[in-house]
Amino acid sequence: xxxxxxxxxxxxxxxxxxSLIGRPSAGYAAAAAAxxxxxxxxxxxxxxxxxxxxxxxxxxxLIRRTTFGITQADQARxxxxxxxxxxxxxxxYLSIDDSxxxxxxxxxxxxxxxxQQLLALAANQVTNELIEALILRATFSKxxxxxxxxxxxTDHFSxxxxxxxxxxxxxxxxxxxxxxxxxxxxxxxxxxxxxxxAMLLYLDNNTNIAASPNENYARELMELHTLSVTGxxxxxxxxxxxxxxxxxxxxxxxxxANAGVFFFNSGTHDNGQKTVLGNTIPAGGGMQxxxxxxxxxxxxxxTANFIATKMCRKFLGENVSQSxxxxxxxxxxxxxxxxxxxxxEVLKPNNLATDYGxxxxxxxxxxxxxxxxxxxxxxxxxxxxxxxxxxxxxxYNWGPPDGYPDTLAYWNGLILPRWNWGASMxxxxxxxxxxxxxxxxxxxxxxxxxLDKINAAMFGGEMPAAERTRLQQYLNTNVGNAxxxxxxxxLAIGAPSFQWY
Amino acid sequence: xxxxxxxxDPHACAEFNxxxxxxxxxxxxxxxxxxxxxxxxxxxxxxxxxxxxxHRSGMRDVMISLYLRGGIDGMSALVPYGDQYYYSARPxxxxxxxxxxxxxxxxxxxxxxGIHPGMANLMPAYNNGHLxxxxxxxxxxxxxxxxxxxxxMETARTGDPNAGTGWLGRHLxxxxxxxxxxxxxxVGIAxGLQKTLAGAPLTLPIPNLDNFGIxxxxxxVIARSAVLDDLYEGTTDPLKTVAFNTLQTIDLLNTIxxxxxxxxxxxxxxxxxLGVALKSSAALVKANVGVEAIAIDxxxxxxxxxxxxxxxxxxxxxxxxxxxxxxxxxxMLSNANNPTFAMVAASEFGRQxxxxxxxxxxxxxxxxxxxxxxxxxxGQVIANWPGLGPGQLFQNRDLNVTIDxxxxxxxxxxxxxxxxxxxxVFPNFTPQALNVLRC
Numbered sequence: 001x002x003x004x005x006x007x008x009x010x011x012x013x014x015x016x017x018x019s020l021i022g023r024p025s026a027g028y029a030a031a032a033a034a035x036x037x038x039x040x041x042x043x044x045x046x047x048x049x050x051x052x053x054x055x056x057x058x059x060x061x062l063i064r065r066t067t068f069g070i071t072q073a074d075q076a077r078x079x080x081x082x083x084x085x086x087x088x089x090x091x092x093y094l095s096i097d098d099s100x101x102x103x104x105x106x107x108x109x110x111x112x113x114x115x116q117q118l119l120a121l122a123a124n125q126v127t128n129e130l131i132e133a134l135i136l137r138a139t140f141s142k143x144x145x146x147x148x149x150x151x152x153x154t155d156h157f158s159x160x161x162x163x164x165x166x167x168x169x170x171x172x173x174x175x176x177x178x179x180x181x182x183x184x185x186x187x188x189x190x191x192x193x194x195x196x197x198a199m200l201l202y203l204d205n206n207t208n209i210a211a212s213p214n215e216n217y218a219r220e221l222m223e224l225h226t227l228s229v230t231g232x233x234x235x236x237x238x239x240x241x242x243x244x245x246x247x248x249x250x251x252x253x254x255x256x257a258n259a260g261v262f263f264f265n266s267g268t269h270d271n272g273q274k275t276v277l278g279n280t281i282p283a284g285g286g287m288q289x290x291x292x293x294x295x296x297x298x299x300x301x302x303t304a305n306f307i308a309t310k311m312c313r314k315f316l317g318e319n320v321s322q323s324x325x326x327x328x329x330x331x332x333x334x335x336x337x338x339x340x341x342x343x344x345e346v347l348k349p350n351n352l353a354t355d356y357g358x359x360x361x362x363x364x365x366x367x368x369x370x371x372x373x374x375x376x377x378x379x380x381x382x383x384x385x386x387x388x389x390x391x392x393x394x395x396y397n398w399g400p401p402d403g404y405p406d407t408l409a410y411w412n413g414l415i416l417p418r419w420n421w422g423a424s425m426x427x428x429x430x431x432x433x434x435x436x437x438x439x440x441x442x443x444x445x446x447x448x449x450x451l452d453k454i455n456a457a458m459f460g461g462e463m464p465a466a467e468r469t470r471l472q473q474y475l476n477t478n479v480g481n482a483x484x485x486x487x488x489x490x491l492a493i494g495a496p497s498f499q500w501y
Numbered sequence: 502x503x504x505x506x507x508x509x510d511p512h513a514c515a516e517f518n519x520x521x522x523x524x525x526x527x528x529x530x531x532x533x534x535x536x537x538x539x540x541x542x543x544x545x546x547x548x549x550x551x552x553x554x555x556h557r558s559g560m561r562d563v564m565i566s567l568y569l570r571g572g573i574d575g576m577s578a579l580v581p582y583g584d585q586y587y588y589s590a591r592p593x594x595x596x597x598x599x600x601x602x603x604x605x606x607x608x609x610x611x612x613x614x615g616i617h618p619g620m621a622n623l624m625p626a627y628n629n630g631h632l633x634x635x636x637x638x639x640x641x642x643x644x645x646x647x648x649x650x651x652x653x654m655e656t657a658r659t660g661d662p663n664a665g666t667g668w669l670g671r672h673l674x675x676x677x678x679x680x681x682x683x684x685x686x687x688v689g690i691a692x693g694l695q696k697t698l699a700g701a702p703l704t705l706p707i708p709n710l711d712n713f714g715i716x717x718x719x720x721x722v723i724a725r726s727a728v729l730d731d732l733y734e735g736t737t738d739p740l741k742t743v744a745f746n747t748l749q750t751i752d753l754l755n756t757i758x759x760x761x762x763x764x765x766x767x768x769x770x771x772x773x774x775l776g777v778a779l780k781s782s783a784a785l786v787k788a789n790v791g792v793e794a795i796a797i798d799x800x801x802x803x804x805x806x807x808x809x810x811x812x813x814x815x816x817x818x819x820x821x822x823x824x825x826x827x828x829x830x831x832x833m834l835s836n837a838n839n840p841t842f843a844m845v846a847a848s849e850f851g852r853q854x855x856x857x858x859x860x861x862x863x864x865x866x867x868x869x870x871x872x873x874x875x876x877x878x879x880g881q882v883i884a885n886w887p888g889l890g891p892g893q894l895f896q897n898r899d900l901n902v903t904i905d906x907x908x909x910x911x912x913x914x915x916x917x918x919x920x921x922x923x924x925x926v927f928p929n930f931t932p933q934a935l936n937v938l939r940c
Contacts, residue, residue: 207858208859212857214806214859215863216806229649235645390692390709391692392692400647400648409665410694412743420717464735466735470728487718496740
């Protein structure tokens with residue numbers, strides 16, 4: 001962040017505001033009137049107010065809700081296919097050719113390494129590739145809905161890579177738990193997570209032994225992964241589930257090919273009888289105890305309701321109705337937790353057409369959507385990662401096991417990093433990110449043309465008129481100047497309507 | 502204008518804020534010449550804008566809320582060495598008794614409780630009567646869930662999962678500002694505002710007070726700020742209010758030289774994130790710009806595994822906490838003209854009495870609290886100790902709560918923060934009388 005302008009800026013800004021207040025220009029007055037008009041008509045969702053009436057608006061909303069930021073390419077594809085077919089294409093993500101993405105990630109060799117191979121490397125190489133690959137996939141993968149689901153499950157089964165060996169093990173968790181199941185089976189993902197060394201370490205189950213159980217994984221398994229905190233479990237259930245998972249651990253570093261690899265240690269397992277949520281788990285079950293617990297939890301109605309609630313809130317809005325949640329939970333139950341079927345239910349046109357409150361981009365989403373909307377290129381992400389960290393949203397860096405918050409109430413207060421992302425990124429001040437302003441505005445000479453382009457490329461054509469007017473006014477101060485054009489795009493990234501999706 | 506702040510809806514203030522910000526800009530401009538003279542004689546870190554101490558009304562403390570997230574093991578911090586069951590339940594995770602002769606042992610406070618040796622730098626504050634310890638405190642939330650227990654304690658609306666405001670937020674919303682011209686009344690040193698402060702007017706999350714400005718060309722930053730100002734005037738809350746608060750806070754914080762701030766009394770802050778946060782907080786409070794509350798998160802307490810009470814993780818973070826608090830104390834009391842403060846350190850729950858098999862401790866119930874400040878009735882431990890023996894534990898496993906945390910905060914809110922509306926801050930609660938204050 002630049003510190004230099006502080007003194008001089010504060011002096012000259014006073015002059016500016018003084019003159020604005022004393023002698024408002026015609027342009028300023030017009031903009032103010034337009035903004036006031038917008039304020040009086042705009043309801044909860046600033047981006048669109050007439051989703052129900054306009055099928056193209058609904059299509060736009062589908063794109064906004066299922067991507068990391070709308071692009072003209074997304075729009076063209078959605079218009080070509082129509083709502084249902086576009087959604088099906090995104091749900092059947094393996095059918096989408098993403099070979100360019102795969103090629104691009106080919107050099108990220110750590111993504112496919114075993115723990116033994118990873119442990120031979122510097123931890124920051126491993127975590128840098130892990131985070132950078134996630135950024136690149138979110139930005140450039142054509143499988144956008146799949147990447148949104150990866151984000152969803154990364155939060156749901158959150159692991160902080162700052163915890164000891166998690167900086168190595170999370171790469172394997174991402175590869176074997178999250179990505180194979182993100183649009184697959186929830187029970188399969190739950191079972192995979194329970195055997196993920198990263199999760200076992202993060203929640204201390206690797207030291208959960210019969211002689212003296214460690215309750216951490218057992219509690220969070222029920223509170224955060226399945227039943228939810230309002231679920232029907234007691235402290236006694238926590239203790240019993242912990243007993244069931246005694247001995248679920250992984251090979252220590254230094255154990256060769258077994259390093260970081262899950263194994264069941266029968267010698268530290270509690271072989272007595274347990275009772276979990278009223279179910280008797282007979283003595284001598286060994287590893288089956290834990291598997292039985294996972295099956296009980298995956299089949300529980302409280303789990304169906306919890307997963308459905310989180311999914312509905314993510315895609316439809318924080319105020320989603322319980323009846324919609326119930327319908328998605330019913331799909332969970334009838335399909336044994338098939339995620340694709342649940343997402344399809346969530347994104348039914350009637351659900352999406354209903355206003356359940358606006359969705360506010362988290363900083364990661366906002367940053368990525370700016371890159372996508374401006375057609376910028378990414379060759380390095382270290383500075384971007386620093387900025388994400390400053391904004392409080394660097395992937396895999398949320399300390400507690402509940403994952404990054406997904407609420408407007410949490411994120412709305414810190415707006416400055418969003419403004420600064422626009423100001424810096426659009427002026428190529430973020431090393432490794434390049435906004436091709438000449439290409440973006442190719443063949444354009446007037447500010448009206450350029451605002452049309454900004455609106456079409458970044459806002460799906462839905463930019464509020466007042467925002468457009470004010471940005472055009474800024475661009476008009478020096479429309480022929482490339483820096484002014486860049487700054488205008490930067491302000492568009494910071495604009496109110498770009499904060500929502 | 503002051504009456505406006507009686508409004509309980511923090512989102513209703515946008516128009517006021519906007520006007521206020523523009524007036525501030527004009528005031529700043531007109532005051533500019535006189536300030537040059539002031540700056541010549543005042544310390545460099547003082548505000549260069551005339552928001553002088555004369556604006557500050559009454560004798561309110563500034564509230565510094567430290568939230569120890571993750572559930573601090575209060576029995577390793579404020580050690581009940583006089584309870585025989587403490588050592589039998591914690592054969593490997595304990596702080597030896599003050600009389601044990603161990604190299605690392607508790608520092609005695611009152612013949613029953615002692616503090617962790619890493620907290621030695623807090624003894625001057627304790628001996629001066631400014632630092633109060635309490636034990637077996639907590640909330641009525643028995644979930645042992647971090648998130649439920651934090652929400653319950655921060656919102657102080659137990660049983661209401663949808664409570665949108667925090668106790669400190671409601672406090673700020675229900676009193677007239679300490680400084681009627683304040684542009685910023687509350688700060689969360691965080692990237693997302695803590696629930697404790699939710700609902701507070703003129704309050705923002707600011708992760709780093711010393712780095713809060715708009716990037717890009719210095720030559721256009723004013724014009725670009727004006728664009729943002731106008732754009733957000735046309736949108737809805739909460740972003741509308743947040744944007745205006747942010748713009749005026751940028752101007753405000755730019756008047757304070759945080760990086761050049763020189764603590765008083767020879768105080769040395771740790772270079773940890775907590776030390777930096779408290780050092781910046783001291784600079785902000787001493788600048789007398791009307792900030793009334795600061796919330797800071799202290800993390801790392803969820804020690805299920807390899808707790809490291811004397812030589813590991815816990816020792817590191819409890820020492821950092823104590824050294825940071827001690828530096829703040831020294832700094833703030835170094836000059837009688839400094840603003841007064843009340844600092845409260847609390848956590849969502851304590852940890853289970855018995856250690857687990859991982860050389861750690863699982864989630865429990867009651868915990869210790871620390872309260873530090875000019876008028877705190879320190880130099881004592883307040884506890885209605887329920888005991889750690891058979892039949893004395895909550896659900897046969899945890900230290901039981903005998904003092905509601907709200908009873909600790911209530912007299913501070915009423916008498917040191919000047920708020921007569923305790924029922925707004927803590928609905929449906931009658932505090933137990935405790936000797937928390939001495940003035």
